[in-house]
Amino acid sequence: MLEVNNLKGILARHKEMVSDLEKEISSIEATDLLGENQKLEAEISQLKEFFNREKADNQRLSEENKNLRNAVYEQLYNEKIQILNSTNKKLEVYFKSNIEGELNRLTYFEMTEKKRIDEMAGILQANRVNLQDEIYPRIYELRKLLEERVRAAREEILRNSKALNESRAAGFQKLQQERLTEEEIKGRIKQNNIESFIGLNIINKLGIFLLIIGIIAASQFTYFRLPDILKSIFTFVIGLVMLMAGEFFNRKKTNIFSIGLTSGGIAILYVGLALSYFNFNLLSMFPALGLTVLVTAGAFVLSQRYGSQTISCFAIIGGYLPILSIEGDKNIVYGAMVYFVLLNLLALVISVNKRWLVTAYMGFWLNVIGSIYILAIMFGGHTGNAGFSADDLISIAYIVLAFIIYTLIPVAGAYRYKLSFRTSDIVLLAKNTVISSILLYTVFYITGLEDFTGALAVTFAVVYIAMGRFSESFMEKERKARALFYITGLTFVALIIPFQFDKTWFSLGWLIEGTALLTYGIIRNVKGFKRAGTVITFLCLAAFILFDIPNYHSLLFVYKYLAVTAGSLVILSALIYKNEISAGSAKVYKYITLINIWFFSLYLLGVELKDYLYKPLMGSDFSLDYLINSAMILAGFIIAYLIPKINIIKDKVTEVISSVLYLIGVASLFILSFFSPVAGSLSNASRGTCILGTVEIAVISLLSLLAVREFIMKLVAKRKIGIELYPLIISLYFIVILTQNLIMQFNLGFNNALISVVYLVTALSWIIFGFIKKYVLIRRFGLGFCIMAVAKLFVIDLSFLTQGYRIVSYFIFGLTLLAISFVYQYFSRKINFVGEVMPDEKKNDT
Missing domain, CATH: 1.20.58 (Methane Monooxygenase Hydroxylase; Chain G, domain 1)
Structure with a gap:
């Protein structure tokens, strides 16, 4: 039984194998490998024949080219030798005639001078001068000297002439032995080509x-x-x-x-x-x-x-x-449209097979003329109230087809033959874009489709960005064309906003586009998106400045300004996220963003908050302007404090910005102190109003004091000033604003003894602080300030006080001065202590 089962198993497996073999045979028969193999062998045979034929043609052409090149070389060399020989003969005749002329002039000079000498001797004899006189030997010597000089000059001329002839002969021999260079051959061929071009092309066409x-x-x-x-x-x-x-x-x-x-x-x-x-x-x-x-x-x-x-x-x-x-009948115009489209398609077919520049440009300009003529007929009597019709749709379709065809004409040939774009191709693309877009937008406005001009810009943008992607994928070397496609596409992306929306929305539309493109480009590190986003962001900024800021009272302005500020923060966050904040342009953007945040806070407080509080505070005792200005100063202090605390954006320039904001706030507060927080002055206000106004002044003054403290601490940290000047400047600033507020807000005169008391108490505080902290300078400054306060009391204050107030002043000043004396007595052992803190300059000296 076991053997039977084994046999059955073997038989089953055998049947499976047979079934698999049958399936494989069926598959092989279905694929017809033999037929495919024969077909491939036939193709290989044809390709071999084609290759051998092309190889033979190439060898033949190479041999012909070699023979022609040799013939051209021999011809040009013979022409060169003929020119050299002719030039040599001309130069030989020229130099020979010049040398003979020089010799003749020299001979003439010799004969002339000898004649003059003979005439001189004849004159002497005629005047009975004795022949034995010494003058006759002198005349004879002069004659011999003339002959020697003339002979020397003649020999020099002949010697120079011989050297010149030898040099010229050597130069000509060298020129004759020189081989023709490739540049000379090309130059001569170019001359022949020009002659051939004139003789064949121009004369033929003429x-x-x-x-x-x-x-x-x-x-x-x-x-x-x-x-x-x-x-x-x-x-x-x-x-x-x-x-x-x-x-x-x-x-x-x-x-x-x-x-x-x-x-x-x-x-x-x-x-x-x-x-x-x-x-x-x-x-x-x-x-x-x-x-x-x-x-x-x-x-x-x-x-x-x-x-x-x-x-x-x-x-x-x-x-x-x-x-x-073509005349006014629209049926004829439709036929002309179809005909011109077919003509453009024929031009496209030509461009696929041949990259003919003149044909492409001629067809383009004739197409432009034809399109303008057809549109003039179609819309000659069109009115804005006529509405959109099928005729308008046909006209738009005709312009679109012409645009597509002449966009493909430069691309088709370059893509088919894997050739580079020429400058003329890029110029043709640019001209086609400009003219086609002008025609299309004109038709849109004529036919009442101005609400869809943004959609048309979207279409153009999609087409050109798609062309850019196509060139990037299949024509990787075409950087110029790809740049043109992307720039054009992104230009139309930017134009979507002005075409589709009113100028009110320019800044918001461009803000969204610019922020999206720039943020994406930063995060993905795509330079094209970065550039496009930067350009559109600048457009947003320009629209915001030109259209929105002049209408800052508009209800939408606060939201636009908020959006612009938020967009700038988004871009800044992207730069921080990608750790690109240290780049030069990114730094500038960071600084502008920080300054804009300050301006935005000033706008919110100075305009929006003021408008919001105007009605609630109308008729109250408090000054709305003082409150708003105080809030603006406070906002500046807060921003100045926070900027250097954010380490990721902290640098020298941000610290300068922070310091400038502190200084602006302090200066603004100083100016604000000349005005009252309430209607009139605090001294004339009700008790409640006076208390609230005083609290307001105290809070603002305290905040400004903290701001000054922060600013001085920066200077101390950078070692711009010594540490002991820090408390002195703070307290001095406190005295200034306290004096200013007492005089301006409470109507106290500078001759009021209360101010002198304040000065005296301040001097006491400086002295105590100087002893405790071992600050020599502040201690001495306090002592001097104390003397000034006493002098003010006696020189100014006492003359304006009644007898009772004088007595009180005497007691207060006396007790305060005793207290100062006690302090000096108590700390006298530390005055000369070596460990006292001295100014930084003195420390450096020691």
């Missing part, structure tokens, strides 16, 4: 142009001699003959001359169509349009067949000729 003018003139000249139909036939025959001649020469070998004949034939056919329709009225509109389409299509085919940009240019120009026949 001949065609004159031929066209001749045909037009002939049609006018034979006006009375031939019927119109024969004139038209004559023109078409000439065009066809030139086409056939061009085809004949092109079949032999395509060259500039044959291309010129073909281009001229196409141009003359267009002339024949124009004459037949406009001048002779032999063709109606639709037959003329149909023939134009046929000629244009044929011209495009020929341009692709022969790779001729000239033919394509004639096809483009002739293809747009029917625009002259």
Whole structure:
């Protein structure tokens, strides 16, 4: 039984294996590996044949190029030798004539001077001067000296001439032995190319142009001699003959001359169509349009067949000729739209196969002219109340199609052949964007779609950002084009706000865009988003300054300012999060943000809080302006205190900002102390009002005292001033504001003895504090202040006091001075103690 089961198991496994084999065989039969293998072998064979053929062609062309290059080199070298020999002969003749001239002038000089010497001797003899006189030997010596000098000059000329000839001969020999450089060959070829360009291209096209003018003139000249139909036939025959001649020469070998004949034939056919329709009225509109389409299509085919940009240019120009026949009938305009779209598509097909710059630009500008002409017809009598219609939609669709086609034209060829964008391609993209957007926005405003101009900006933005992503993914090297796409897209992103919203919302819209882009760019470290966000943020700031700040009383201004401040804090937080706060531009942004927070707090307190408290405090004894200004000063002190406490944003500049805010607050409080917190003065107010006003002044003064303390502590920490000046400045500031408040708020005169008492008590406090803290300077300053207070009492105060107050003043001053004396007695053993605290300058000296 066990063996049977084993056999059954083996049989089952065998069946499974057979089933698997059958499935595998079926799969192999289904895939037809043999057929695919044969197909691949055939393709490999074809590729090998193609490779061998291309290799042979390459070798042949390489050999031809080598032979041509050698021939060009020999020709240019022979030309160079001929030029050198000719130049050498000319120079030889020139130098020889100059040297002979010099020798002749020297000989003439010699003969002239000898003659003068002989004449001098003759004059002496004629005057009976004795021949034995010593003057005759002198004259003879002069003659010999002249001969020697002339002979030396002649020898020098001949010697220099020989050296010059030898040097010139050596130089020419060196030039003859020099090989032609690559730059010389290229320069000569360029000269030949210019000559060929003028002789072939320009002369060829000029001949065609004159031929066209001749045909037009002939049609006018034979006006009375031939019927119109024969004139038209004559023109078409000439065009066809030139086409056939061009085809004949092109079949032999395509060259500039044959291309010129073909281009001229196409141009003359267009002339024949124009004459037949406009001048002779032999063709109606639709037959003329149909023939134009046929000629244009044929011209495009020929341009692709022969790779001729000239033919394509004639096809483009002739293809747009029917625009002259378009009139006010909208059905004809619709047909023209379809025709021009097809023409643009043909231009796109050309750009896919050939990157022809002239054709692309010519087609673009003719398309712009055609679009403007069509829109002028479509919207010539359009009024703003007409409403949106199907005609408007068709016009918009036509402009959009033209925009898309001429956006693809520069991209298609570059993408297909994996070539780089040229500067001309980028310029064409930019011009297409500007002109198409102007046309579209014009149509939107004409048709009453101004509420959707923001959506149009969104569409443009999406298109260009998508193009940027496409170039980034498939054309990685195209940085300029990618930058153009992204910049254009982000420009339209920024334009969404002004196009879609009123200027009231410019700042908020740009704030949202700028904050989002800049924050994302900072967090993700995307430079493009950073730049775009920065630009849009500046636009937000400009809109806020230009449109919002002048209307700061608007109900929305507080929310806009709050949003701007919050947005700046969000961006600052992103910079802190990514630890980019130490960069130069980030630092500047940090400082501006901190200053803006201060301004925002001043605005909230000075405008919003004031408006809120205006009605509740109307008619009360308290001064609203004093309260608001006090709150603003308090806010400045708080911000100045908090800025250096946040370590992550703390640096030297933030400390300077904090110090400046402290100084502004102290100066503002000093000015504020000249005004009363209540209507009138505290001395004339009711008891409750006086108490509350005094408390208000005390709180503000105490806070300012703390602010001064914080500011002085900074200076002490930086060792700008000594530690013992710290309590002196604080107490001195306290005396100043106390004196100011007593005089301004309580109507006390400076001659009041109470002020002297305060000064005396302050002096006592300084002396005690100086002894306890071992501050020599503050102790001595207190002693001097005490003397000043006593002097004020006797010189100023006593003359204004009654007898009773004088007695009280005497007692108070006497007791205070005794107290000061007691303090000195008590601490006298410490005056000369070595461990006393001295000013920092003295410590440094010791």
